[in-house]
Amino acid sequence: MRMTVIGCGYLGAVHAASMAELGHDVVGIDVDEAKIAALASGLPPFFEPGLPELLDRALATGRLRFTTDYAEARGNAVHFVAVGTPQQPGALAADLKYVHAAADALAPVLTPGDLVVGKSTVPVGTARALAARLEGTGAVVAWNPEFLREGFAIEDTLHPDRLVYGLPDEPDSRDLVRATLDEVYAATIADGTPVVATDLETAELVKSAANAFLATKISFINAMAEVCEAAGADVTQLADAIGHDARIGRRFLNAGLGFGGGCLPKDIRAFMARAGELGADQALTFLREVDQINMRRRSRAVDLAREALGGSVLGRKIAVLGLAFKPDSDDVRDSPALNVAAQLALQGASVLCHDPRAIENSRRRFPELSYVATIAEAVRDADAVMVLTEWNDYRELDPVLLAEQVAQPIVIDGRNCLDSAAWRAAGWRYRALGRPREALVPAFA
Numbered sequence: 001m002r003m004t005v006i007g008c009g010y011l012g013a014v015h016a017a018s019m020a021e022l023g024h025d026v027v028g029i030d031v032d033e034a035k036i037a038a039l040a041s042g043l044p045p046f047f048e049p050g051l052p053e054l055l056d057r058a059l060a061t062g063r064l065r066f067t068t069d070y071a072e073a074r075g076n077a078v079h080f081v082a083v084g085t086p087q088q089p090g091a092l093a094a095d096l097k098y099v100h101a102a103a104d105a106l107a108p109v110l111t112p113g114d115l116v117v118g119k120s121t122v123p124v125g126t127a128r129a130l131a132a133r134l135e136g137t138g139a140v141v142a143w144n145p146e147f148l149r150e151g152f153a154i155e156d157t158l159h160p161d162r163l164v165y166g167l168p169d170e171p172d173s174r175d176l177v178r179a180t181l182d183e184v185y186a187a188t189i190a191d192g193t194p195v196v197a198t199d200l201e202t203a204e205l206v207k208s209a210a211n212a213f214l215a216t217k218i219s220f221i222n223a224m225a226e227v228c229e230a231a232g233a234d235v236t237q238l239a240d241a242i243g244h245d246a247r248i249g250r251r252f253l254n255a256g257l258g259f260g261g262g263c264l265p266k267d268i269r270a271f272m273a274r275a276g277e278l279g280a281d282q283a284l285t286f287l288r289e290v291d292q293i294n295m296r297r298r299s300r301a302v303d304l305a306r307e308a309l310g311g312s313v314l315g316r317k318i319a320v321l322g323l324a325f326k327p328d329s330d331d332v333r334d335s336p337a338l339n340v341a342a343q344l345a346l347q348g349a350s351v352l353c354h355d356p357r358a359i360e361n362s363r364r365r366f367p368e369l370s371y372v373a374t375i376a377e378a379v380r381d382a383d384a385v386m387v388l389t390e391w392n393d394y395r396e397l398d399p400v401l402l403a404e405q406v407a408q409p410i411v412i413d414g415r416n417c418l419d420s421a422a423w424r425a426a427g428w429r430y431r432a433l434g435r436p437r438e439a440l441v442p443a444f445a
């Protein structure tokens, strides 16, 4: 099938390459010439494991092209819209300017019967508004939200937990769109992926609800971490214990610095804003609490550093290990780790930052911070080491060797990702969010 993918960021680039992998003939369109040039030469402008290989394969078959020219979308049966929906500056709501611009640029090349499929995360009601905006072109609008996680984007696209189709109201058109989307995803569906076919509004809301639930789960365990800290209990053991209940589940119960990235924070804020517009703001006031619990974790990490260093970080040398909002990503959008590093620097600490992938992006945001290329440089003579993103490089550090390099063996585990017993045994003062100062009874597996 011939298709267009508009917007070639994390979502669009991965979607375009994955669709080509499924055998479709795909043209990726973006207004950013540098991005298009990079993708066309097989070099994604961001780090996503497996994507360079997938791009190479797809480009070599000739089934995938990238362009800035919307005219190349002409004649394609399906046009995916995968542009960004960032938070509006100074407001909670999502900014839809890229969605509108994409629709307006696409409109002149649409032919009656074309299918425009939204993938971006949008406020409920956007699909219907877009259909009205494209009235006169004869195109039909559907919504097919994407649930991919950075770091697992290809796996999540090719083997999603479910496919969600938001279909138009009119029965004939609904059946036609359903059949087209089934054809697009034939290989995925053949693998047993369930399809939930519904109306436009429900499909849009599925995405907002899923993100709100995930954010709530993380803030729930971080709220428990606050109580554990006050009571001298251990949130990691608590999470293991409640996670054994299948109704709760252990995934997304990792307490620590909380959630960041280009999706969860802005999506829960946009969801609250949209509910407010719809007169249902009371239903989502709890998300404000979810957001606040999340933001408090960052300050708590800074407090922990201050406490561990005797009341002030002024003039103290702190090694920050990890800047990306999560491992296997170079993304620092709303990164808790980068935020903590910046707060420490503001309080007068001498901060040396390391990350396996995210230094370039971090430097662009915070040029005033100091970045080093190796862990050894970061920790040399440090008064404290803070692990703020749970990269394997840090999990696998040898606490015995590291202890010899620092000025004093103080470690703050912002992601509860280190083996606390091993670090303590190597002589470190180990501090973590939501865990007691001293080791409790070791958990039995």
Ligand code: UDX
Pocket: 146, 147, 148, 149, 150, 151, 211, 214, 218, 251, 252, 253, 254, 255, 256, 257, 258, 259, 260, 261, 262, 263, 264, 325, 326
């Ligand atoms: C998220 C959703 O998972 C995905 O379905 C949606 O499409 C986009 O948003 P992503 O932002 O890539 O994906 O990252 P995710 O793996 O969900 O992690 C989000 C943040 O939560 C990270 O900062 C991560 O460190 C944090 N997190 C996650 C926790 O603090 N604790 C956990 O237990 C899990």
